[in-house]
Amino acid sequence: MGRLLKIIPNFGPYLTKATITHRQQNGQRQEQLQQTELTFRHQIAVHENNAQDNWIKPRIWEREMAEQSREVASLKHRQDGMEGKRLLEGYRRRRPMPGSPEMQNPPRRGKGHVMMCSSLISVAKPFPVGDHRVSWTESQLRPGTAGGLKG
Incomplete structure (x- = not known):
């Protein structure tokens, strides 16, 4: 500069x-x-x-x-x-009891079908003669008769 x-x-x-x-x-x-x-x-x-x-x-x-x-x-x-x-502990699923709705057989339709009402009185045809199945008859259901139910 x-x-x-x-x-x-x-x-x-x-x-x-x-x-x-x-x-x-x-x-x-x-x-x-x-x-x-x-x-x-x-x-x-x-x-x-x-x-x-x-x-x-x-x-x-x-x-x-x-x-x-x-x-x-x-x-x-x-x-x-x-x-x-x-x-x-033995925990298992509940099995159906005998007599419960799950165990009952379905109703069968046919000749020998007997329909039962709630009082266990047969309302269908009686069993054929010579059939040895147990069945309630009117004499067994009436009180005071031999072999009848006491009510």
Whole structure:
């Protein structure tokens, strides 16, 4: 700059003003650069925090799912043990009792079909002669007759 001032004497004050303005502009640009760098660092920190949260959440869910599957397995094991204990104790499905509706034969239709009412009195054809099946007759049902039911 000294050589330039010797060559052009009137140019000196202009150069000093220009350098001052350039230094001011350079300082302003440095401040802007620092502010943008600060905002970028802040944005990076926010994105890193979000990435960490997005990494942690699935791990939490995986842990909870593993705990639930362990719980399901233990409950199944417990249920199997209880069912085995029931079988050892003689627990069985209830079987139909003789005389219950499940055990009765379906009604048969035909010649020798005898229909009984609720009082066990035969209302159909009497048994043929010579048939040795037990049947209630009117003499057995009347009170006071020989072999009759007492009521």
